[in-house]
Each structure stands twice: as structure tokens, then as C-alpha cells.
Amino acid sequence: MTQDNAQTSTPETEAPAKKEREAACILCGKCASVCPVFLATQKEELTPKAKQRTIASLKENTQKLNVTDCNKLAEMCLSCGKCAQTCPQGLNFPRQLAAMRSAHSGWRQWVWNRWVNQGSVLWPMLSTLSKAAPDSKGKNEATRFVQSLQAMHSQKDFPTYVQIAHYDKENAKGQRVLLFSGCTANRVQKSWKHKSETILTNLGYELLSAKDFTCCGLTLDHAGVPDAAHKSRMQNLRAWRAAERPLLVTFCATCYLGLAEYAHDESLDWAEGEQEAWTNALRPLSTLWGNSLFTVDTPAHLFIRYHQPCHWHGKDADYAWLKEVLYDEISAPDSASCCGMGGIAQLGNRKLTRTVASRCWENLLQQPPKKDDSIPCYSKPMGNCLCDLYDDEDEDSLELCDEVVPDYLVITGCSGCTLQLRGTAPVHNGEKIKVGHWLDIIEP
Amino acid sequence: MSQLSLPQRRFLRDLFSDADCLLTPEEMVVFEADASRLEGTPLAVVRPSTDEQIIELMRWAHKERIPLYPRARATNVVGLCVPQKPGIVVSTLKMDSILEVDSDDFIARVQPGVITGDLQKRVEQEKLFYPPDPASLGISTIGGNVATCAGGMRALKYGVTREWVLGCKAILPGGKTITCGGRNHKNVVGLDLLRLLTGSEGTLAFMTEITLKLIPKPESTASILAGFANLEEALHAIKIMFKAGMLPAALEFMGPEVLTALKNAGAVPWPDTVTASLLLRFDGSHQALKADLEKAEAIFKACNVLWSTTGMGKEEEEALWDVRRSINPASFKVAPNKFSDDVTVPRGRLLEAVTGIRSIAENHSLPILTFGHVGDGNIHVNIMHDASDADELARAKKAKKEISDFVLSLQGTLSGEHGVGLVKAPYVHLQLSETERSLMRQIKHIFDPHNIMNPGKAF
Incomplete structure (x- = not known):
């Protein structure tokens, strides 16, 4: 018995020392170059490395945490996770911050009040949160907000530039599949869900009923309400189990990340080998096309700009596929920049999320160099463009082409990014720039 | 001085907007340190966005005898940005415009807060090339690179930052502005103040504009x-x-x-x-x-x-x-602390140097990592240790001193690119004679008679 104890305690007592060594911020500053909050403000005090120094001092004094303003905790970070991807020490600030939030005594009440009053882009996730609301005022209020959000986002006139000429059914082989649509598609953008269902069926998958799924839990987790997040995860895991562990498909980068993280969550009641099975079952919708064929018809004066969701963490299956289908018709800014959606930060510092969004828009509205060469001559022959007088290779012709003002369409692969970008879209050529999920430009 | 007086605080608040004038310890916590992880005491942090603000700040600080610590991304590892003597940290991050890229003159004119990697991308769009490439180029700034005369991997063929600076505009303590060099690729008029400022570690003046030389980009x-x-x-x-x-x-x-x-x-x-x-x-x-x-x-x-x-x-x-x-990053898995040196030896003595450094490591039973830009004789020496272990720390310090002596005996230099800062200041006398250091102090005194510019660093 005593021997047993000795054996089990040794690795545990060693672990914290080793962990501490790995977990110290070395102030190298790599995080600064990817943090959207810093890049939009140039304020070094808002870099992840600065926050690491701050939380180190809060950790030493937990009393201080209780008096730390909830506003401060909310506005520190947009939870994009880019710093965690780049940190040589493996530090994950969003996760550390979530833990601090949940430890704060007044956090839950604050988060609920703010979510209801200010967090419009987070409303789709509200009904899940309502179950963990600090008092009984949850459900009805939540429904009301979601309805008003639906009204805000009904973009019926979205142009569908991509048609599917042929569905490749080879890969599916009748496999059973659960579609995880996520809060936004379930409550606000039902067309995404319907289109995805049609696509999966046409690709030859057997579509199972996904009505038992709830929020993936990621936003709730970052929001510092871990019990609500845990409940959601358990419910989703059970639904997958009940369906006998079929393929699990999603079309939202944030949902994908949220679901992928389940496999690392040891608090879920995993059966042996189930974590691996979960990871293998999870697929982005855009990876299932196989050799399907598409017809594309886009106006030549249109720039389709792709917004890279942070939550793909650099491995964006959507953009890879879109590039294959749309070639030069679609382009992305050189450096991916966060839209400022920021989950819970929406509740603390809306101004900050707006500042980050403006920087994102600046990048999105830069003209991609390649298409610049070819458009104007063909698109607006009626305009005052004189390109056709010149040889293709004549450099002067490019400058004359600048007279033609292009239109922009922004598409992305994340529900949260779509709502945030729609909410912040600037006016261009007298019209608010259209923003959609890539599903919006597809006619399945 | 442990804190600013009320009138001093008022002066800063009048000169800078609220968002660009930090006065509370909570906000300033990151400005206490840089990548050396040494710490000091910032009395305030300001973020100028115009030359006028810097002129006024330099005039005032000169009169009030308050130390100023220029700082950009603070990626240096020798404590250059650390306000060891309490003072005001001046962040250049809001001065981050590429003012001009001229493909006929082959120059770029930039503000100090421009990220080196961003400038390179920008000039490469015009098939031009700015070669200096310190390892931190994606996260460090031109201002910092020039102040430290940053090197990098391509220095073997293209030389260090110094070779690529054609001109600068700088503000002296007291508020006077000087212009050194310009857009000419050749210029021999007068003493070379530009070379004096390049690599001066922010101890002489505050650069507000830098003109860099460009060349055609290799295919x-x-x-x-x-x-x-x-x-x-x-x-x-x-x-x-x-x-x-x-x-x-x-x-x-x-x-x-x-x-x-x-x-x-x-x-x-x-x-x-x-x-x-x-x-x-x-x-x-x-x-x-x-x-x-x-x-x-x-x-x-x-x-x-x-x-x-x-x-x-x-x-x-x-x-x-x-x-x-x-x-x-891998080095920190070897031990939690390191003395990071970047000694340089004449190129022909490289093998001798690396072998000698390794035997010093062995004598002190310390893991010492050697790597670097060997083409130009520049060896990065990381003396890994656990600073919480007093004995190990003492051995690391001893090894560092021995390595310095050894490198100098090979006619080498204590630092090829990191600079002196706080970390190497105690060893400078090993390389520079009293006459040389006294000359440097006199030059510093002419630029900065009250010693307000990054005091305690460099020489």
C-alpha cells in the first residue's frame, strides 16, 4: 500500500516542476507578430507576452483576481488561438484566460447580462448558455434575441456562382454521416444547413438525424463557463455514440476546432479507443468532394476575397478546395488577419473588436495583383478604359485599367466570422459589401 | 527618482493622448523587461506618432534629467530596452510607416517602427532587395535593427545592417534635429555620424527616420x-x-x-x-x-x-x-536559463574557437550550445543553466568569463550582433582599452550631456 502510494506520487510531484519550466514566457515576442489585438492597436501592453506577465502576477495573488474588473478579463483577448500556435513555450493564453474567468466570483452574472444586452453576434449560442444562466430568466429571452438576429441576417439575394455539374459518389459508398451544423446554422442561417444536407445526400452519404446535437462548447469554454461547455460536449458525444459513431461533418471552422478539441478532453467519459475514432470521424465538409465537377460563372469585375478563419489554425481545407474550384477568381490577403469576432470579447470591449475588424477589412479590400492584369478590358468595355488600344504586355495599360472600380464579395468558412464580417462590412461602390459562407455561393 | 512628479505627469498627458501615455504599473508591466528577461522600472510609457512629440519630449527630458528608453518590439536579448535606472519608455511602434520606396534611387525611407520583414516584402514587390535578415526579422523593427546594427544569416555575403543604412534623421537630447547621410550611395563629406549612430544602442540620439539602401532582388x-x-x-x-x-x-x-x-x-x-x-x-x-x-x-x-x-x-x-x-525554443528545454553570447572570431580560427568553447563547457559540466553564422566567424554560444541553483549559476558566470577571455585571445570580439546592453557591459573593458572607452564616453557626453539616453548601456 505504502509502496503504491510512493509510486504514484513520484511522477506527480515531478510533473509540476517540469511543467513550470516549459510554461514560462521567455518574452521572445513571437506572439506579438500574430496577435490581432496588438496588430490593430500597436499597444505592446495588449500582446500575449504582456498578458502572460500580468497573469503571472494575478496567480501569485488570487485575492487580486476577485477584484479584477470583469470587463478587463473579457477584453484581453479574442480567443483566436494564434499566439498558442506560435508560442515556442507552448503557452495557450485563451485557455489560461478561460480558467481565470471561471475562477472569478462575479463572472457568471456579468457574462449573462452582457451576452443578452450586447453580444448580438453571440446570440446563436445563447440558448445553450441559458441552461447555465445564473437565474431562471434564460430560455425565452434567448429565443427572442435569436429571432431578431435572424431578421438582421436574411441575405436572400446571394448570388450562386458555383453549380455542381457532377457529384463524385465514389468516396461515400453509402457511409453514414452526422452533420454538425452549429448554433448559427441551426438558428440563424438555416440555408447553410439545408445546402450541406443536399450536398451530402448527392455525394451518396446516408444522412442521419442530427437533432440531438447542441453547441460545440468552444465559445462557452472561452467564455469561462466550463460546466455549460462540458454539458454540451457530453450531449454531443452521446448523440454521436447513439448514432453508432458515424462520420461527423461540419462546415464551420470554429465548430471544427471545438469538436476536434473533444479528443483532448479527458473529463469526457471516453471508452477505449473512442478518442481516436472521434478524431478520425471528424471531417470538414469541403474535404468530401472527391472528383466532383463544378461550373463557375463569376462576373469579371468581381473580386472574391476569402477571409481565413483563425480557428483553422493555418490548415484550412476550405480555402484549398475553393482555390481548386475558383482558381484566380478567389484570393486571400497576404497575411491572414482576424475578423475580431473574438467570442466573449464582444461583451467586454466592442470597440476593440471593431478596431480589429477594420484592419481585417483593410486587408480584404486590397486588390489582388493577379486579376488586376486581366479584368478591365473585358468587364467594362463601355467605360473609359483604353486597354484594348495597347498590347497585353504594355505596362502602361495596367495603369489605365485602374479606372475601373471592381466589386468585392467576401466569403469565409466560419459561422462566427460571417456574422462578424457582415456586421462590420464597409460600403463600397455605394453598397454594403456582401459577406457569406462559401455555401452561400453554391447551388447544390 | 522613484516616480514622476505631478507636473511631470501632466506634461506627458498633455503631450500624448490617453491611449499613448501609460502611467499605471498594471499597464506598464511588459515594459519592465525585454527578451533578456532582465527587469527595470518604467516611470511612464509613451507612444509618439510625430517628430514634434519626440522633439518636445527630448527637450523636456533633457531639462528634467529624466532617462529615456527607446523601445520597439523589445526582442533584443542583452537588456537594451530595460529601464534599469527608472525612466520613461518611448515606444516607436506607432511610427511604423514605410514613407517611400524609390526604385530609381534604390532606397527605402522608413520610420523606426516598421517591421523588417514587412519592409522586405514591400520592396520585393518591386523586385528590390533589403538583405539584412536577423533571425527575428518577422518580429523586430528597422529602428531596433539599426540601433543594434543587427546582423543575420545573409551577412556572410551582404554584410550587416550598417552596410545598408544611407541616412537618418535623429533628434538629440535637448530637441535639436540632425540629418546624417541621405539618399546617396556614396557620401564622404564630414565625419561619419551615421556610422556612429548605427549600433549605438539608443545611447546618443533618437532616430525618427531611416534611409536604407536597396539592390535588385536575386531571382x-x-x-x-x-x-x-x-x-x-x-x-x-x-x-x-x-x-x-x-x-x-x-x-x-x-x-x-x-x-x-x-x-x-x-x-x-x-x-x-x-x-x-x-x-x-x-x-x-x-x-x-x-x-x-x-x-x-x-x-x-x-x-x-x-x-x-x-x-x-x-x-x-x-x-x-x-x-x-x-x-x-529547443534550448529552453535543456535548461530554464541561458547566457546567450554571440562571440565572433576571425574566420580562419573557427575550429579552434568551437573546440575551445566546448572544452570550457566540459570543465564546468554545463551544457553549452554552439551554433551560428560560421561563414562570418560568428558563433552563438548558449550557456544553459538553472539560475535557481546557486552553484550552477556561479559556474555559468565563470564559463562566460572564460569564453570571453578565450575569444579575445583569438583576436575575436565579444559580440558580433547582439550588442552589449546590460548583459555584456561588465565585460567590455576586456576588449576595449581605457583610452578607447574614455573617447566613447566623451562622444556620448557631447551628444547627451546629462546622460538621459538609455543610460548604463553599451560602453
């Missing part, structure tokens, strides 16, 4: 990563290559301890028999590169290379260079 690049059975063979291969008339753009070396650290931190591509590794990059036309790679491979083969891999063009090369980039 492409190619790299080769090669593993050898031992140090001697790797360094011998370099010698043969130079003798064969080859000058790579970059030539990096990784010693046995580094390879072990990399292996412990993750998978490495080479077999276990490899204990020393070389990483080379060539630049030029596609045809020339192909020939260069073939020639380099043949030379290495003749020098008993055990393993090698090549990459043509940026995408293919990335994987090779990722190995080099993982050294710093």
Missing part, C-alpha cells in the same frame, strides 16, 4: 542541409568550399549539443551518426543555383558528408530552415 534561392560525423569534418568542408570560390548567401553551423537539443525537442531528419550539421543558402539565377547546388554537393561528398538534402526555391527550402529556427 531565386536554393539551400542544402548536410550532416557530418564530427565538427572537424564539417568545418573543413566549409574551408574547402570557400577555397573553391563559392560564397553562399548564408552558412549556418549547428554543433553536437545543438543537434541533441533539437532531437530531444522533436524529430530531426538526419541519422544518429550525424553530430555536426551545416545549412547553406545560395541566391542568384535559376541556372546558377542549380550549378551551385551540384558543386556544393560534390564538395561535401569529397568531405565525407553522411547525409544531405537540398531545396530549390522558397517553398522547398522552408523545411530545411525550420530546423535552424527551432534552436532557440
